[in-house]
Amino acid sequence: MTKPPAITTAEKKTATGSEALLDINSIGISFGGLKAVQNFSLQLPAAGLFGLIGPNGAGKTTIFNLLTGVYQPDCGEVHLASQRLFKRPPHEITAAGIARTFQNIRLFPNLSVLDNVRLAGQLHNRHGLLSTLLRTRGYRFEEHLLQERAFNLLEIFDLQDRAHELASHLSYGHQRKLEIVRALATNPQVLLLDEPAAGLNPQEKKLLALSIQQIRDRFQVAVLLIEHDMPLVMEICEQIIVLDHGMTICRGTPLEVQNDERVIAAYLGSGLTDG
Amino acid sequence: MTRTPDSRRSNGSASHAAVTGSASDSPSGFLGNTLMGLMPFAVGILLASLLHFGLPHVIPGRAGPYYSRIVTDIGIAIIMAVSLNIVNGMTGQFSIGHAGFMTLGGYMAAFMSYYGSMYLWGSAETHGGFLGSGEWLFVLSCIVGGFLAAGAGYVVGLPSLRLRGDYLAIVTLGFGEIIRVILQQTGKVIDSAEALKAGGLSQMIPPPVGGALGFDDVPKYTNLFWVYTILTVTLVVAYRLKRSGLGRAMISVREDEIAAQAMGVNIARQKVLAFVIAAFFAGVAGGLFAHERGVILSPKDAGFQRSFDYVIMTVLGGRGSITGVMLAAGLLTALPEFLREFEQYRLIVYALLLIIMMLVRPQGLLGIQEIWDLWPCRRSTSLPSSTVATSATSSPEAR
Numbered sequence: 001m002t003k004p005p006a007i008t009t010a011e012k013k014t015a016t017g018s019e020a021l022l023d024i025n026s027i028g029i030s031f032g033g034l035k036a037v038q039n040f041s042l043q044l045p046a047a048g049l050f051g052l053i054g055p056n057g058a059g060k061t062t063i064f065n066l067l068t069g070v071y072q073p074d075c076g077e078v079h080l081a082s083q084r085l086f087k088r089p090p091h092e093i094t095a096a097g098i099a100r101t102f103q104n105i106r107l108f109p110n111l112s113v114l115d116n117v118r119l120a121g122q123l124h125n126r127h128g129l130l131s132t133l134l135r136t137r138g139y140r141f142e143e144h145l146l147q148e149r150a151f152n153l154l155e156i157f158d159l160q161d162r163a164h165e166l167a168s169h170l171s172y173g174h175q176r177k178l179e180i181v182r183a184l185a186t187n188p189q190v191l192l193l194d195e196p197a198a199g200l201n202p203q204e205k206k207l208l209a210l211s212i213q214q215i216r217d218r219f220q221v222a223v224l225l226i227e228h229d230m231p232l233v234m235e236i237c238e239q240i241i242v243l244d245h246g247m248t249i250c251r252g253t254p255l256e257v258q259n260d261e262r263v264i265a266a267y268l269g270s271g272l273t274d275g
Numbered sequence: 276m277t278r279t280p281d282s283r284r285s286n287g288s289a290s291h292a293a294v295t296g297s298a299s300d301s302p303s304g305f306l307g308n309t310l311m312g313l314m315p316f317a318v319g320i321l322l323a324s325l326l327h328f329g330l331p332h333v334i335p336g337r338a339g340p341y342y343s344r345i346v347t348d349i350g351i352a353i354i355m356a357v358s359l360n361i362v363n364g365m366t367g368q369f370s371i372g373h374a375g376f377m378t379l380g381g382y383m384a385a386f387m388s389y390y391g392s393m394y395l396w397g398s399a400e401t402h403g404g405f406l407g408s409g410e411w412l413f414v415l416s417c418i419v420g421g422f423l424a425a426g427a428g429y430v431v432g433l434p435s436l437r438l439r440g441d442y443l444a445i446v447t448l449g450f451g452e453i454i455r456v457i458l459q460q461t462g463k464v465i466d467s468a469e470a471l472k473a474g475g476l477s478q479m480i481p482p483p484v485g486g487a488l489g490f491d492d493v494p495k496y497t498n499l500f501w502v503y504t505i506l507t508v509t510l511v512v513a514y515r516l517k518r519s520g521l522g523r524a525m526i527s528v529r530e531d532e533i534a535a536q537a538m539g540v541n542i543a544r545q546k547v548l549a550f551v552i553a554a555f556f557a558g559v560a561g562g563l564f565a566h567e568r569g570v571i572l573s574p575k576d577a578g579f580q581r582s583f584d585y586v587i588m589t590v591l592g593g594r595g596s597i598t599g600v601m602l603a604a605g606l607l608t609a610l611p612e613f614l615r616e617f618e619q620y621r622l623i624v625y626a627l628l629l630i631i632m633m634l635v636r637p638q639g640l641l642g643i644q645e646i647w648d649l650w651p652c653r654r655s656t657s658l659p660s661s662t663v664a665t666s667a668t669s670s671p672e673a674r
Contacts, residue, residue: 090536108530122520123539
């Protein structure tokens with residue numbers, strides 16, 4: 001690391017009071033008169049595992065869309081490792097190190113499992129049209145590396161046997177898993193998981209909880225998790241932020257959140273008492 | 276660029292692995308790789324010359340030129356359909372202005388070769404024999420026509436960043452019509468070298484390419500050799516593109532734009548690139564068409580009717596399937612010739628064929644597959660499992 005950025009990060013640390021990898025500073029967006037997200041702030045440390053919960057329509061996915069550049073925030077700032085991510089297009093944000101999965105699965109159905117992963121892995125490849133068409137040595141080497149990395153990832157998640165199948169031919173649970181693999185293939189610093197447990201059976205949810213923690217440890221990524229499954233969230237998250245109507249109503253450890261009156265009120269007491 | 280030192284360090288093992296993975300008996304080393312890269316072109320040129328010199332022997336006599344005309348038409352149709360397939364099939368945009376690019380390139384090429392040979396050799400007759408100077412001028416003209424069309428493709432590709440589906444289709448349709456109308460406003464063809472040399476540069480505005488009457492007397496250089504050589508280039512480019520990272524990115528745009536963006540694909544770049552590549556080959560094909568025997572280049576070639584022919588070929592062939600589109604282009608070009616006796620029913624048969632196709636096989640003849648995917652023991656398009664096993668052990672570190 002060179003000197004000047006080191007100083008600025010040091011300053012930042014003292015300013016925010018924490019070692020935030022992803023620093024979200026009071027972002028907000030409104031659609032017409034509807035304030036979908038207001039004044040949302042979050043300091044996600046490196047290799048942190050935070051949860052984002054709230055009733056339906058609270059603005060959780062909107063926050064993901066703001067972070068990944070699908071929507072442009074009306075106000076506020078987002079920094080990733082002191083790199084400013086403001087009004088940047090989605091692909092640049094992904095290249096900067098934020099990857100996501102989708103609430104409703106968005107794989108490339110007519111590409112093979114391997115190609116889904118390779119596509120995500122190629123974003124830093126620099127070989128252009130000419131070397132592609134002439135199949136130059138550098139291009140072949142790059143494709144070879146890409147393939148190797150893709151297979152490694154698939155192997156970690158035990159999907160290597162399905163590598164040549166079309167993504168649409170996978171079972172629902174495998175598709176969910178492939179979404180995570182694909183997001184990891186972009187080599188992210190921050191992984192945003194949007195309801196990864198939706199539609200999984202209790203057995204699969206348990207495995208998912210385990211693998212989210214393993215992903216965090218193995219790939220050293222910070223994870224921000226949206227999830228409706230309270231036992232899962234309470235089990236694995238270090239910090240939880242509760243949203244309601246676009247406002248942050250509570251943040252803290254799982255225990256603190258469970259006992260917060262506003263949270264219980266927002267959920268009408270459901271789901272949290274038995275969590 | 277950042278990978279260069281890294282790649283240099285581990286070059287040996289990588290090239291070794293690549294060789295064992297893809298082509299086991301290919302010579303390794305720089306020369307070997309380059310030769311392998313150029314091999315498909317050599318094979319294609321060989322086949323093209325076989326066709327060029329062989330066909331007159333297979334079908335001698337009066338029917339010869341007729342059949343060679345059909346084979347030429349099939350070649351041009353395949354170039355058009357395969358290139359359109361890069362936009363419509365691979366990238367999932369919907370262009371119905373492909374004939375616009377073709378005609379633009381064709382006019383440019385015809386303009387260059389007609390006035391070029393008039394300027395160089397004093398007449399617009401064909402000059403030189405097989406691979407003679409005249410043919411090289413013709414090939415150069417076709418390539419220039421391709422570049423002009425590619426430039427137009429860039430301009431037409433830009434709105435595709437904001438428009439989707441039907442709206443983009445209307446823009447591309449409009450483009451074809453604009454080309455048609457502009458070409459109708461061009462000046463009279465200058466028919467002698469003296470007149471060309473006497474008049475100044477001012478006679479070039481508007482370009483003297485015949486206006487609504489069409490561009491007659493373009494030297495007839497197009498032959499089977501050149502058509503099938505350029506077809507080879509088109510096919511190799513389309514296939515390599517499809518199998519490459521760029522192709523994957525294009526297909527991802529077709530599959531799901533939002534997910535593609537989230538995976539770091541610059542969708543704007545991919546769409547424009549697809550349009551530029553497709554337009555280039557359409558322009559070159561236009562050049563071939565313009566110099567074909569029996570063709571009078573006219574502005575109405577840019578109209579939507581011709582564009583639609585190519586759209587039908589890509590739809591029938593299958594989204595993104597190069598061999599499927601080739602098959603469809605070949606069939607749809609050759610069939611009308613054999614149905615000449617029933618000419619008045621031809622359009623009815625066409626329409627029925629399309630309706631039946633849409634009902635029975637909406638994904639096209641081959642869908643997203645290539646023809647060899649249908650083979651029972653299908654050739655794996657990626658590395659065999661042995662390489663996979665070694666790759667897993669060689670670097671367990673994923674990051």
